[in-house]
Amino acid sequence: MVFMEFIPPLEFSLLGGWIFLLGESLVSGLTLILVPKEIRQRLLDRSNFSKKQRIFLMMSKSFALINIILITMTPLSLNSVEFYFGMIIYAFGMVCLISAILSFIKTPLDEPVTKGLYRISRHPQEVMIAVTFFGICLLIGSGLAILILVIAKIFTHFCILAEEEACIKQYGESYKEYMKEVPRYFIFF
Numbered sequence: 001m002v003f004m005e006f007i008p009p010l011e012f013s014l015l016g017g018w019i020f021l022l023g024e025s026l027v028s029g030l031t032l033i034l035v036p037k038e039i040r041q042r043l044l045d046r047s048n049f050s051k052k053q054r055i056f057l058m059m060s061k062s063f064a065l066i067n068i069i070l071i072t073m074t075p076l077s078l079n080s081v082e083f084y085f086g087m088i089i090y091a092f093g094m095v096c097l098i099s100a101i102l103s104f105i106k107t108p109l110d111e112p113v114t115k116g117l118y119r120i121s122r123h124p125q126e127v128m129i130a131v132t133f134f135g136i137c138l139l140i141g142s143g144l145a146i147l148i149l150v151i152a153k154i155f156t157h158f159c160i161l162a163e164e165e166a167c168i169k170q171y172g173e174s175y176k177e178y179m180k181e182v183p184r185y186f187i188f189f
């Protein structure tokens with residue numbers, strides 16, 4: 001039985017982390033392609049970010065890119081406990097991510113998204129992307145990939161704070177009430 005390594009061997013393999021990364025990328029990519037332009041703009045709008053918030057966004061994206069490269073270049077850690085836990089976590093994350101995306105798409109543009117997983121988290125898409133990537137990191141058995149993911153998500157947190165500021169400006173008191181009732185990251189406020 002193989003156990004997780006901090007730095008696993010880096011080599012492209014047909015049975016590599018890229019397979020599961022492809023699944024997550026297809027869901028995200030199809031969302032961006034298939035949704036109406038207005039919804040895509042709402043999902044990707046960062047025009048309200050300050051210079052500092054844009055730096056956090058760039059840092060988040062940079063660490064995410066490093067993680068993607070590491071995942072792409074690492075074979076799956078087959079026959080390990082981490083692999084099986086990773087499969088379960090990945091599948092859970094993907095199902096919940098798709099559910100969150102559907103709630104986002106179905107919500108009228110002039111309302112904050114508060115249905116589905118948005119009833120228990122203000123940012124279920126971000127949380128489920130993190131869960132999905134954590135599952136992939138387990139699938140490849142890489143402690144380094146997990147560390148890089150955590151760093152990326154720390155920077156993402158500051159981007160989420162900026163998004164919440166924009167939602168308060170856009171939706172006013174209804175979003176403030178929503179913030180009081182629903183935690184930012186499921187059980188974490």
